Amino acid sequence: MVKSPKIFLKPETRDLAVEQLTEFFKEGRLVLQDALVALEGMNPVERGVQMQRISGIINDLEFGTKRWVEKNIPISYKEGADFAVNQMLRKNLKVSVQKGFDSIHRDAVQALATATYDSMFGTLEALRSRTQRTIAQLNGIDVQDKLFKDITKGETRQRIKKVIKEEAKEKGVVAFTDRGGKRWDVERYSEMVARTSRADVFNNAVANRALENGFDLVQVTRNSSSHVECAMWEGKVLSLTGATPGYPTLEDAKLTGIFHPNCKHTYTPLSMEEAVTIPR
């Protein structure tokens, strides 16, 4: 039996690019929270001005995300392509394309960058409209206070406090609720998107470089994963496109849960000759 590769290239302990984006969003989250809390003592006109400030903070986050994506997605793609070449050379496979990216690769990078940016952009836009709704809600409470002055005595401030507390401390900076109901703040969410996009782009580049050199089969790396969904695929051979009969496809594997958010698995190209020696 051929030993499958143990590759610890992906599960590096630190990823500076990810940390950089996370840190940027952490600062953004703190500024946003302060800006939301400040709404409490404001009248409707001041809240309008504050909304413009909050919008500016969100614009900055969008701009910073765009710059991060433009810089780091091409780097991840290059790393994946180089990794694929190194693995193929290590196995003495015939590699005809080692360097350089033609327009197909450039289009791939562009599409991956756009997808990464869109996932953050949608989240930030949702945050913007939610803040707008909160301000409308606060202004509504003020109007009610004026209309029912005798009845609402003292309660208005409490209601405003409560709305802001919920927005700022709980809902306000929650970026995303996943299918399991878990809530991610913008900081954790940006970290997850950054890490997952980097891995996804890396894996896409490995696949593209392998196919370009005529290899449709890949072997999933072993990281001694504690995820059942991932562990069952470790060391297994997959067909990238479905063109090689008798092997599950990359898509089949993905559907069962491997290559999930924050997943550290990748795969290495291999020849038909090697593939037949590996248990299915």
Ligand SMILES: [Zn+2]
């Ligand atoms: Zn995994």
